[in-house]
Amino acid sequence: MKKKHLSLKDLASELKVSISTVSRALKNHPDISPEMTKKVQALARKRNYTPNPLAMGLLRQQTKMIGVIVPDMVTQFFSSIISGIEHVAKQRGYYIIISSSYDSFQKERECVENLLQTRVEGIIMSLSSETKNFPHLRPLIDRELPLVLFDRVALTDKVSSVVVNDRESTRKIALHFYNQGYRRIAFISGASHLQMVKERANGYWEAIREVGLPEKKEYFVECNMTQQSAAQAMMKLLRLPEPPDAVCGVSHTATFGALKAIRNGGLTIPNEIAVAGFADQFHAELVTPNLTSIHHPTFEIGREAARLFFERLENPSEMPVQVVLNTQLVPRGSSLK
Amino acid sequence: MKKKHLSLKDLASELKVSISTVSRALKNHPDISPEMTKKVQALARKRNYTPNPLAMGLLRQQTKMIGVIVPDMVTQFFSSIISGIEHVAKQRGYYIIISSSYDSFQKERECVENLLQTRVEGIIMSLSSETKNFPHLRPLIDRELPLVLFDRVALTDKVSSVVVNDRESTRKIALHFYNQGYRRIAFISGASHLQMVKERANGYWEAIREVGLPEKKEYFVECNMTQQSAAQAMMKLLRLPEPPDAVCGVSHTATFGALKAIRNGGLTIPNEIAVAGFADQFHAELVTPNLTSIHHPTFEIGREAARLFFERLENPSEMPVQVVLNTQLVPRGSSLK
DNA sequence: TTGAAAGCGCTAACAG
DNA sequence: CTGTTAGCGCTTTCAA
Numbered sequence: 001m002k003k004k005h006l007s008l009k010d011l012a013s014e015l016k017v018s019i020s021t022v023s024r025a026l027k028n029h030p031d032i033s034p035e036m037t038k039k040v041q042a043l044a045r046k047r048n049y050t051p052n053p054l055a056m057g058l059l060r061q062q063t064k065m066i067g068v069i070v071p072d073m074v075t076q077f078f079s080s081i082i083s084g085i086e087h088v089a090k091q092r093g094y095y096i097i098i099s100s101s102y103d104s105f106q107k108e109r110e111c112v113e114n115l116l117q118t119r120v121e122g123i124i125m126s127l128s129s130e131t132k133n134f135p136h137l138r139p140l141i142d143r144e145l146p147l148v149l150f151d152r153v154a155l156t157d158k159v160s161s162v163v164v165n166d167r168e169s170t171r172k173i174a175l176h177f178y179n180q181g182y183r184r185i186a187f188i189s190g191a192s193h194l195q196m197v198k199e200r201a202n203g204y205w206e207a208i209r210e211v212g213l214p215e216k217k218e219y220f221v222e223c224n225m226t227q228q229s230a231a232q233a234m235m236k237l238l239r240l241p242e243p244p245d246a247v248c249g250v251s252h253t254a255t256f257g258a259l260k261a262i263r264n265g266g267l268t269i270p271n272e273i274a275v276a277g278f279a280d281q282f283h284a285e286l287v288t289p290n291l292t293s294i295h296h297p298t299f300e301i302g303r304e305a306a307r308l309f310f311e312r313l314e315n316p317s318e319m320p321v322q323v324v325l326n327t328q329l330v331p332r333g334s335s336l337k
Numbered sequence: 338m339k340k341k342h343l344s345l346k347d348l349a350s351e352l353k354v355s356i357s358t359v360s361r362a363l364k365n366h367p368d369i370s371p372e373m374t375k376k377v378q379a380l381a382r383k384r385n386y387t388p389n390p391l392a393m394g395l396l397r398q399q400t401k402m403i404g405v406i407v408p409d410m411v412t413q414f415f416s417s418i419i420s421g422i423e424h425v426a427k428q429r430g431y432y433i434i435i436s437s438s439y440d441s442f443q444k445e446r447e448c449v450e451n452l453l454q455t456r457v458e459g460i461i462m463s464l465s466s467e468t469k470n471f472p473h474l475r476p477l478i479d480r481e482l483p484l485v486l487f488d489r490v491a492l493t494d495k496v497s498s499v500v501v502n503d504r505e506s507t508r509k510i511a512l513h514f515y516n517q518g519y520r521r522i523a524f525i526s527g528a529s530h531l532q533m534v535k536e537r538a539n540g541y542w543e544a545i546r547e548v549g550l551p552e553k554k555e556y557f558v559e560c561n562m563t564q565q566s567a568a569q570a571m572m573k574l575l576r577l578p579e580p581p582d583a584v585c586g587v588s589h590t591a592t593f594g595a596l597k598a599i600r601n602g603g604l605t606i607p608n609e610i611a612v613a614g615f616a617d618q619f620h621a622e623l624v625t626p627n628l629t630s631i632h633h634p635t636f637e638i639g640r641e642a643a644r645l646f647f648e649r650l651e652n653p654s655e656m657p658v659q660v661v662l663n664t665q666l667v668p669r670g671s672s673l674k
Numbered sequence: 675t676t677g678a679a680a681g682c683g684c685t686a687a688c689a690g
Numbered sequence: 691c692t693g694t695t696a697g698c699g700c701t702t703t704c705a706a
Binding site (some may be wrong): 009019 | 682683684685690
């Protein structure tokens with residue numbers, strides 16, 4: 001029964017008129033007589049005709065596809081952002097093609113090349129943690145294809161981007177600790193070449209200075225962003241002669257790594273030590289006590305990124321802009337004495 | 338500087354030969370002289386030529402796109418499956434277009450229609466929880482387009498599918514409880530029109546009978562698959578004259594809902610009550626004590642679904658098959674007395 | 675060994 | 691008001 005998609009030609013021959021008449025009738029061209037228009041549209045509906053997007057694409061040189069590259073699409077953070085992008089894209093009749101860089105520069109470069117080959121009309125991406133130079137983005141910039149970066153961004157003078165206020169996030173956490181009466185506030189930082197990490201570390205120090213606490217280097221430890229390594233960093237903190245009474249992780253992973261180390265150490269939260277970090281509601285409320293956390297507006301990040309994308313698609317000559325979204329501190333049991 | 342993608346025509350005119358010569362040279366056609374072939378390929382490489390997939394698609398009537406429909410792409414479970422599908426698709430030079438049905442039949446039907454309009458070569462999907470009839474799948478079946486269902490499946494006599502052994506999952510949990518010495522084993526079930534729920538409930542009863550425990554109806558409660566409702570169901574269990582000493586949730590959500598209710602009730606796990614359910618490693622190890630859980634081979638589900646898809650694409654007349662993947666019980670602290 | 679021409683499905687300029 | 695034609699980028703017969 002295998003029936004193929006039908007074409008204008010099929011409709012035309014069935015109605016014994018020319019293809020162009022059918023084409024015009026379908027888009028209500030004023031040149032076509034009302035009766036003909038009605039007849040054509042009726043048949044099209046009956047036969048369930050839909051135009052072939054490949055033919056249209058070839059003609060108009062547009063694929064209606066947006067390439068999306070993320071370090072990893074399984075993480076809640078990124079999948080939620082993707083969902084935001086998809087939401088906007090769908091409204092505009094665009095589709096997205098998702099590729100994962102797995103945080104590898106090499107893979108990221110391949111993704112860009114592949115997407116370009118598929119003739120996507122542009123790319124929305126978050127850089128891999130390995131990416132420090134941007135030769136692979138050149139072709140996009142040269143061809144003036146819309147490019148929007150989010151979360152992990154770069155070249156902000158050339159490329160539009162969406163970020164969250166990372167510095168504010170950690171500053172808010174540290175101030176919150178202080179207001180709750182904690183005075184020995186530690187920070188588990190991460191790979192310092194990442195802009196995001198730098199910002200969050202800055203926010204921590206900013207708050208420490210702001211409230212007039214001593215700037216103690218030993219309360220600032222680093223990890224390589226794995227749970228394992230964050231747990232080790234936490235253990236180092238706990239072994240200090242005067243261990244901290246509050247700790248903030250630099251990322252989702254770092255925070256939960258710290259949490260595990262604290263549990264293993266047998267300390268009670270939030271009495272002996274307070275914990276806070278980055279997590280969505282679901283994860284924050286899964287642990288006991290519930291985790292005080294910074295909530296990222298992931299869906300909005302995606303939505304904004306897509307919005308910037310279409311802005312640029314429609315107006316390629318406009319200056320790049322950066323949208324900074326605010327995060328939200330949600331105090332929960334892990335830091336309420 | 339906006340340079341467009343170049344075409345065979347561009348190469349041809351630069352070399353002052355015909356388009357067809359270039360076309361043939363690029364695919365090492367034997368008719369073309371070795372020198373010409375070399376010259377053409379050298380230029381193509383230098384100019385970074387890549388064929389226009391739209392033109393190819395139009396010609397061959399294939400888009401190299403697979404539609405993927407999931408109830409929700411943010412959940413770890415589905416995003417991980419998608420990642421498995423994508424992995425295989427990429428290997429074969431295919432792209433996937435992801436749509437979310439948000440567990441709505443109406444949306445699901447729209448997704449199918451949209452994807453069909455885009456001329457995807459087939460669809461891989463998990464049905465929405467509302468979907469009980471399948472008129473929207475007719476066009477796919479009629480046109481003999483490859484269709485593969487996973488997790489939530491139907492029409493298995495007409496359509497290939499990938500499922501996990503749900504009955505075994507809950508059976509394993511209940512047997513595990515029994516082996517650990519628990520005797521009052523409860524089950525929080527869910528919307529009973531779902532095949533998956535039925536299977537899991539069956540597995541529970543099967544184990545109860547197998548070990549010779551009394552089949553107590555009051556240990557079998559239902560929820561509507563939200564955390565809230567699962568927590569309420571759990572509270573109902575706890576209010577029984579003889580409350581259970583072990584409980585298994587029918588799903589990820591139900592399990593964590595139960596867990597919360599137990600915590601609120603102040604019971605200690607695993608001494609006063611054991612808990613087990615469905616969760617990936619990350620979530621199972623986030624809670625204390627770590628949760629005994631059934632681990633789903635999500636990536637493999639995606640991989641298998643894609644494999645079946647391509648099998649069908651290459652051999653449309655073959656009989657539909659069903660792949661049943663095994664789950665893995667990972668015992669952790671929440672059920673070890 | 676190479677080129678010319680048709681055709682995949684569609685639109686739009688140009689004729690009639 | 692409707693039809694003819696060219697062309698988007700590519701492959702593939704058929705001719706030379």
